[in-house]
Amino acid sequence: MTGLIELGGADMDPSRRAVLGAAGLFSVALTIPQYQDVVGRFETLRRNPRTRIGYGEVEAVAAMTERISEIDDMFGGRHARPMAAAFLVNTIAPYLQAEASEDVRKAMLSAAADHLYLTGYMAMDERADGLAQRYYVKALELASAAQDHLTYCTTLRGMSVQAVDLGHGPLSLRLADSASAASPEAGPRMTAFLSGQQAHAAAQTGHRAIALAKIREAEVAMEKAESKAKAFGSYDPSSLAYHVAQVRYALGDKEAAIEALEESDRTRYSIYRRGRVRHLGLLAERKLELGRLDEACTDWHRVLDDFPHVQSGRCDDRFRAMLAALRPYVKNTRAREVYDRARAIAASPRPSSREV
Known part of the structure; x- marks a missing residue:
C-alpha cells in the first residue's frame, strides 16, 4: 500500500505540504468518473502473511476515526489531523496489508476510506487544499474497492464543499450531483445531506430554480429524518439551516439568510x-x-x-x-x-x- 503510506508520510512532514494553485487545484477531480465505472479498479495490495486482522481491528479503526472527528469539531483540524495522520501510517496502512477474510478486508477498506475522508476534511479546514484533494481522491479509491457507496458519495460531497468554498461553483455542482447519483437509495437524512449541498452549489452558480427545488427537497427529507430519530454527529437541522442561509444569500435575500444563520446557531450542538x-x-x-x-x-x-x-x-x-x-x-x-x-x-x- 505504498501510495497510502507516502500520502500519510507527506501529511506528517510539514515541509512537504504543497498547496496547489487555484487553477490546478481540482485537476484530478475534473476526471472523476461515476461510482460504477471505478468499482473493481483498485490495485491489489501486497499482503503480509505474518499479520492477520479481524472485525476487532475494523472496529478499532472506526472508533478512532469517530474520536478524532469529535476532537476536530471541538478544536479544529490543526489539533486533530496529526493524530489522524499518525494513525493512518502506523495502524491503518499495516492493517490494509494484513491477511484477512474477504468480508473483513472489505470492511477495513471501508473504514480506511472513511478515515481518509475525515483527514482530507481536516486538511481543507487548515486551508491545505491541495493535500485535502489528494486525501479525498484516495478515499474514493478505497471506497470503490470496498463497494462502499455511502463513503464514496460522502467524499464526493466533501469535494463539492471544498469547491464551493473556493469559488469553483460549476465544479461544486457537478461534484454534488455526482454524490447524489452515487447514492440512489439514500435515506431521508442522507438525502437532506446531499440535497442541501446541491442547493448551495446551484445557488452559487445562479441556478435559482434548481437551488430552491433542492433546498425544499432537503427540508422535506429533514422533516422525515427528524420524525424518526435524532442523529447526533450527522447532518442535522443546524446544518440544513446553514445551507438555507447560503442559498438565500446567493439568491439576494440577505434578511432571510440572516434569519437562517440565527436558526442554525440556536439549533447547533455545543460540541x-x-x-x-x-x-x-x-x-x-x-x-x-x-x-x-x-x-x-x-x-x-x-x-x-x-x-x-x-x-x-x-x-x-x-x-x-x-x-x-x-x-x-x-x-x-x-x-x-x-x-x-x-x-x-x-x-x-x-x-x-x-x-x-
Whole structure:
C-alpha cells in the first residue's frame, strides 16, 4: 500500500505540504468518473502473511476515526489531523496489508476510506487544499474497492464543499450531483445531506430554480429524518439551516439568510465549536452589510469567546474578515471594543502554524 503510506508520510512532514494553485487545484477531480465505472479498479495490495486482522481491528479503526472527528469539531483540524495522520501510517496502512477474510478486508477498506475522508476534511479546514484533494481522491479509491457507496458519495460531497468554498461553483455542482447519483437509495437524512449541498452549489452558480427545488427537497427529507430519530454527529437541522442561509444569500435575500444563520446557531450542538466560530463570524459579517453594527459586534464577541480554543484555517479566515470589516468603524465605541479585543488575541502567543 505504498501510495497510502507516502500520502500519510507527506501529511506528517510539514515541509512537504504543497498547496496547489487555484487553477490546478481540482485537476484530478475534473476526471472523476461515476461510482460504477471505478468499482473493481483498485490495485491489489501486497499482503503480509505474518499479520492477520479481524472485525476487532475494523472496529478499532472506526472508533478512532469517530474520536478524532469529535476532537476536530471541538478544536479544529490543526489539533486533530496529526493524530489522524499518525494513525493512518502506523495502524491503518499495516492493517490494509494484513491477511484477512474477504468480508473483513472489505470492511477495513471501508473504514480506511472513511478515515481518509475525515483527514482530507481536516486538511481543507487548515486551508491545505491541495493535500485535502489528494486525501479525498484516495478515499474514493478505497471506497470503490470496498463497494462502499455511502463513503464514496460522502467524499464526493466533501469535494463539492471544498469547491464551493473556493469559488469553483460549476465544479461544486457537478461534484454534488455526482454524490447524489452515487447514492440512489439514500435515506431521508442522507438525502437532506446531499440535497442541501446541491442547493448551495446551484445557488452559487445562479441556478435559482434548481437551488430552491433542492433546498425544499432537503427540508422535506429533514422533516422525515427528524420524525424518526435524532442523529447526533450527522447532518442535522443546524446544518440544513446553514445551507438555507447560503442559498438565500446567493439568491439576494440577505434578511432571510440572516434569519437562517440565527436558526442554525440556536439549533447547533455545543460540541461543534469550530462551526460556531465560522458561522457566527459569517452572521456578523452579513448583519454589518445591512448596517446592523451593534448586533454584529455582539456576535463577534461570541466568536472571540471561542476563537482562541480553535486551530482552524477557515476560522482564521473569519477572524481576518472581522478585523477588516471593523476597521472603518473603530471610532464607534462597541466596534472599537471588539476590534481591540481581537487585536489582543492576535498578538498573544499562538502555535507557530497559525498565521492571522
